[in-house]
Amino acid sequence: MADLVVVDCILSANRAREHTAGGGIFNNAESGTASVKILNSTLSGNSGSESELGGGGIGNNGHGGTASMKIVNSILAGNSAGNGGGIYNGGLRDLGAALRA
Numbered sequence: 001m002a003d004l005v006v007v008d009c010i011l012s013a014n015r016a017r018e019h020t021a022g023g024g025i026f027n028n029a030e031s032g033t034a035s036v037k038i039l040n041s042t043l044s045g046n047s048g049s050e051s052e053l054g055g056g057g058i059g060n061n062g063h064g065g066t067a068s069m070k071i072v073n074s075i076l077a078g079n080s081a082g083n084g085g086g087i088y089n090g091g092l093r094d095l096g097a098a099l100r101a
Helices: none
Strands: 002-007 010-012 025-028 033-039 042-044 058-061 066-072 075-077 087-090 097-100
Touching (some): 002 025, 025 033, 025 066, 058 066
Parallel strands (some): 010 042, 025 058, 033 066, 058 087
16 A cells, blocks of 8 residues: 655656656556545646556556545646646546546
């Protein structure tokens, strides 16, 4: 189990490695659980992979597990990726990946 809380931060000009997701943040719950809460923060100018994954700002991966994400009073702008410039939210089963904004 992994939990990440981001408060009052600026994540800018980051890049995901090829064949991965999330230039700014990668919340990966493969075969487990992972959650991320983003509060009063900015994710801008990040870039994700050009592969089938994506999420320039945030990659939320619930494939084989459960990934949850909550975003409050935050800005996602100017992020880019092959899929989901701002957010890539992926999961194979019901509620494998959940987003609350």
